[in-house]
């Protein structure tokens with residue numbers, strides 16, 4: 001377990017982490033998201049002892065990171081693997097040598113190293129690239145090498161700092177699948193720092209949203225995407241939908257319990273009413289599917305439609321063209 005309490009960190013006069021509190025359970029995938037400069041990478045670097053902190057505590061598996069002396073800190077870092085956006089491979093070395101490097105530093109035997117490197121290239125899906133140089137690999141393949149190297153010391157924790165940001169969407173998806181597989185098969189606790197909402201949805205169980213060095217929101221990923229707090233809206237930005245100026249625009253959010261049901265057409269049939277469907281999507285999360293639909297209704301239908309949605313536990317919010325997704329100012333539709 002990683003337990004962070006009242007963590008504060010400044011660079012000179014500038015406080016970049018302001019009273020951070022969060023708990024990451026063993027074996028989970030936890031997402032940290034926020035705008036550039038919010039403090040995500042600094043937080044990650046504090047967790048693995050690469051960066052010191054001024055106040056508060058970080059306890060990893062019962063050990064306070066700050067309390068470690070040099071030798072203990074070295075042993076501790078061995079337990080935590082890390083991967084980065086730019087892969088950080090050594091270009092003059094082969095894939096084999098890159099993966100073997102940490103084991104060589106720890107003076108593992110040649111037989112141990114050989115066995116482990118060959119297991120790892122199988123796990124990450126590049127057994128045919130053992131003797132290639134990084135310059136001969138695609139971005140996705142380079143990240144696979146970096147993942148194999150990060151796993152070479154059998155870490156308990158894997159920290160991923162924007163690991164998919166430099167990759168095209170398909171390759172990023174494949175790397176996320178690999179990270180999920182590592183979590184499932186090896187039980188490693190994973191902390192993912194990302195700007196990509198798709199990464200949060202498809203991997204993480206819990207997430208925290210950082211804004212200007214503070215955690216503005218923490219919780220289950222599905223709950224946060226359904227609730228859409230301001231801090232999330234600040235990240236997602238406005239959806240590019242042209243909304244009618246007449247009538248009322250509603251954003252309807254379908255939780256995992258109802259996302260596989262024909263809620264919208266059922267409502268139209270039961271209420272014998274018409275409305276325009278302006279947009280909709282289903283999104284895959286790690287353990288569920290959530291849906292969302294935007295409809296335009298007439299003023300006179302507002303009471304009956306919102307009553308129906310509330311009675312059926314459907315979350316809804318008002319939308320208008322200037323402020324794309326707005327909280328339900330009348331109350332009742334904000335069920336999360």
Ligand SMILES: Nc1ncnc2c1ncn2[C@@H]1O[C@H](COP(=O)(O)OP(=O)(O)OP(=O)(O)O)[C@@H](O)[C@H]1O
Pocket residue numbers: 011016034035036037038039040041042043
């Ligand atoms: N070594 C350093 N010395 C001084 N300031 C630093 C240092 N590292 C980070 N900072 C500052 O701390 C703040 C947080 O940086 P950090 O890299 O943690 O943000 P981030 O959320 O990871 O951003 P990004 O998404 O762009 O990587 C920034 O204002 C940055 O300029």
